[in-house]
Structure formats: C-alpha cells, structure tokens
Amino acid sequence: MADTAPVTGDEPVVMMDYFMHLEYREVICPIVRRYAAALADGKILGQRSPKSGLVYVPPRGYCPVSSEWLGEDHLVELDDRGTITNFTIVTPVQYYGQEETEPFVKASVLLDGPGGMLSLQDILDHRPDDIRIGMRVEAVWLPEAERLTGEIGNRSYGSVDGAIQGWRATGEPDLPADSFTDKVY
Amino acid sequence: MADLPVSTHVIEFPYTRTLGPVVGPFLTGLRDGQILGIRSNDGRVLVPPTEWDPNTGEALDVGGLVPVGPGGVVETWAWVTRPTTKHPLDHPFAFALIRLDGADTALLHAVDAGTADVMVTGMRVTARFRDERAGTITDLVFVPEGA
Numbered sequence: 347m348a349d350t351a352p353v354t355g356d357e358p359v360v361m362m363d364y365f366m367h368l369e370y371r372e373v374i375c376p377i378v379r380r381y382a383a384a385l386a387d388g389k390i391l392g393q394r395s396p397k398s399g400l401v402y403v404p405p406r407g408y409c410p411v412s413s414e415w416l417g418e419d420h421l422v423e424l425d426d427r428g429t430i431t432n433f434t435i436v437t438p439v440q441y442y443g444q445e446e447t448e449p450f451v452k453a454s455v456l457l458d459g460p461g462g463m464l465s466l467q468d469i470l471d472h473r474p475d476d477i478r479i480g481m482r483v484e485a486v487w488l489p490e491a492e493r494l495t496g497e498i499g500n501r502s503y504g505s506v507d508g509a510i511q512g513w514r515a516t517g518e519p520d521l522p523a524d525s526f527t528d529k530v531y
Numbered sequence: 532m533a534d535l536p537v538s539t540h541v542i543e544f545p546y547t548r549t550l551g552p553v554v555g556p557f558l559t560g561l562r563d564g565q566i567l568g569i570r571s572n573d574g575r576v577l578v579p580p581t582e583w584d585p586n587t588g589e590a591l592d593v594g595g596l597v598p599v600g601p602g603g604v605v606e607t608w609a610w611v612t613r614p615t616t617k618h619p620l621d622h623p624f625a626f627a628l629i630r631l632d633g634a635d636t637a638l639l640h641a642v643d644a645g646t647a648d649v650m651v652t653g654m655r656v657t658a659r660f661r662d663e664r665a666g667t668i669t670d671l672v673f674v675p676e677g678a
Contacts, residue, residue: 359550359559359666366544374536442545499538 403462468512480520570595603631
C-alpha cells in the first residue's frame, strides 16, 4: 500500500507518494549453483558449446545459437585475465539506491584462453577517461574469506558479484580491436 | 521442496505522481473524512470517481463530485487469512466490493470484521476513518455496521 507522509493542514491533496517494494526468491538452477560455488573458490566457470564454439559465462545450460543443451561435460575453467572490448561511462544521477557519486565505468571483458564475455564489469583504479577498448585487465579477487556468491541468481549473466571486486589494468600493450571483433557476442 | 538453493532479490522504486482533478479531490475528501463519487453523463454515481466516463470515454465534470456513504452494502468479498506487509491491516480481514449509499458502482476496500464468520454478501458496513489521515485510500477501513 501507499507509504505516504501525512498531509498537514487544509491544502488540497495533489500528489501521491508510492514506495514500490518487491521481494522475491528464486530457486537457483544447478549449473548456476555450480558456477557460484566455483567462483567462491576463485575459479570462473563457463560452458563451451561444441557446435557453435561459443563460451558462455556464467554457464546457462544451453546454447541459444546452436540450440543445444549444455551440461557438466561442457564446463570449462576460464582465465581471470582478459581484454576490454567495450565500455560505458555512467554519470550517476542521484536516484533512490544509487550509491555512486562520481562517473564510473561498466566494461565488457573478453576473457583469455577459452574465451567468455563478462559484461558490466567494474574497472578499478582508473579514471573513466583513461579506459580504452583493447586494454588488458586482470581480475581483483576478494579475499577468500570475504567471498559471498549466494546472491547470484539465474539471470545474473556476467555476474561475478561477491567474488571479484573488479578488474585492474595489467599494463600490457592494448590489443587491436580487430583481434577480438569476431569474439564479441 | 526442502533445502532447494534460493537467492533472494529486492526491487525498490519510490515515486511521486500527480493525482489530477478528480483523484486529488477524492483523496483530499478522505483526508477530511468524506468519501466522494462523481456523477457520470448517464446520471450514475461512480465510486471511486474517475476523470472519464467508463462507457463513452467522455470527460466528466469535476463539479459532479458528490458525497457518498459512509455506509454501504458488501457486494462480494474474499477473506485474507494471512495478511502480508502490503495489506492495509496486519490481522485477518476481508477485501470487499462495497456499494456505498448514493453510489451506483462498488469500491474495493478492506472490511475489518474480526472473523470471516461475520462476512455475508449483502451485509451493511460503514467507513471508519483513522484519526491520523494522510490523504490516501488507507485513511479509512470499513467495519460491519453497528460494530
């Protein structure tokens, strides 16, 4: 119901406050549970589709491109280093729940080795203006005792929340964009 | 279904909206302890009042706001055994469609009846306004007439 501050005096009521609050629970599917547990152990798991060759992280149990189920046999451990393939600079508006006050970056990170794309990643220790496409980064893991991956839900694609704080530039030379254009999906 | 792994999510979104020329006076009326309906173009009294005639879509004259109630008749009802935090009362109650005296349509509201045994379609109820009112639909609750 409406959670409204009392109206005092005899002024006409012309506005209404509403506080939308929705709390829900979802049962986590086994492959996401496996992913979250591995993440707490410091490993990023993905699933590689044998038909399309695409790597999904977090694993999602199916490949929408080749239309096939993916299972335990398709799990692959992914690298915790990669390349920024794209990014967005967010200038925060101070809406309810926004904790950021300064512009920040959310980046897509293409992982090395088997591949896999993590989206909406935080880039640490860098001014947004200094982020570049092709920049090499590595994961900054939370200390093992502080990792909490219980909030990863079934729709948290790209989420490493609770295990990886963000990504830090390695200082290696940038990769040219054409080295990863075919892998951006 | 025991011990299935779950994750809990919370979505919150506060907002403010303008009420317009009809709902504004309606909630102002509630704040002042009065329930208002509006006369439609075919002479019926609609509660809660709307800006538009539900049959024709024509604008309704704000001058046609008229007091209704505070008593009325329960047209149908459903008992809420376990209220959630979203409900207007923190103990079991009925949601009911209440056709207020002087109205031609029914208002959906809560009846604080104590037990479901008291609830009967066709029973008379009356509005009980809260002492502290804020200009919201929860400024009142209905109780069985004579209670």
